[in-house]
Every structure is written in C-alpha cells, then in structure tokens.
C-alpha cells in the first residue's frame with residue numbers, strides 16, 4: 001500500500017509503476033480523501049507487487065510525503081517513507097537539448113533539489129529547472 005500520496009497524483013504513481021490494469025494486477029485507488037496531516041491525500045493498494053528501488057526513487061519525485069506500507073495477513077509488516085535525496089542522479093534527463101548531459105559525452109544527468117512540494121530540480125550542468133510536469137513526461 002502506498003499512502004500519503006500528494007492529492008491527485010495516484011494515477012501518475014500507477015504510471016510510474018507501469019500498471020495500466022491490463023496485466024491483471026489487483027489495485028484499489030483512493031483519490032483526494034481526507035487526511036489529518038495533509039488535508040487530502042491519495043492512497044494506492046496494490047496486491048502482490050514489490051516496488052523496485054528505482055520505482056521508489058521516482059515516486060519520491062512526485063509524491064515526496066508518500067509512505068510505503070507492506071501489509072501481510074492484514075497487518076502492517078513494514079512502513080517506510082520515501083526519501084527525496086538532495087541530489088537526483090540518473091533517474092531523469094535534462095530537457096534542455098543543448099545541455100552537456102544530453103551530448104554524446106558519458107555524463108550522467110544530475111540535479112539538485114530546489115524544492116520538494118512542488119518539486120523543483122535544477123540541472124547541475126546547465127542550471128535548467130525541471131518541474132513536476134516536465135518530470136512526469138519522462139515516466
């Protein structure tokens with residue numbers, strides 16, 4: 001179960017996970033539900049699906065308050081908040097076409113985090129700013 005997703009972003013999280021309902025996953029989605037801490041939130045319950053580390057990193061970019069709860073036998077077996085690291089490496093590309101990280105050179109794209117809610121990433125090479133919509137386009 002992925003809890004405390006930024007309201008309105010559960011469907012984007014499903015897209016990150018590559019879940020479109022056609023491969024038979026059992027998914028429940030709650031969008032814009034009341035929450036004590038955040039006023040509103042989205043929740044996803046996905047059966048029998050473990051998240052890969054790079055999927056968790058992508059979720060952190062668009063839902064930095066999300067928590068990932070593993071539920072076994074109707075009990076919470078583990079609970080972990082996603083983490084937005086101060087530097088984002090290799091997950092997304094800079095969308096400035098003339099950025100050196102988009103040239104033929106073997107440079108890994110790297111971004112500093114200017115803000116988390118909403119997300120604002122600054123390219124370490126050209127200073128270009130990437131916002132949530134720009135990031136979502138790459139997922």
Ligand SMILES: [Zn+2]
Pocket residue numbers: 094095096099100101123124125126127128
């Ligand atoms: Zn750049």
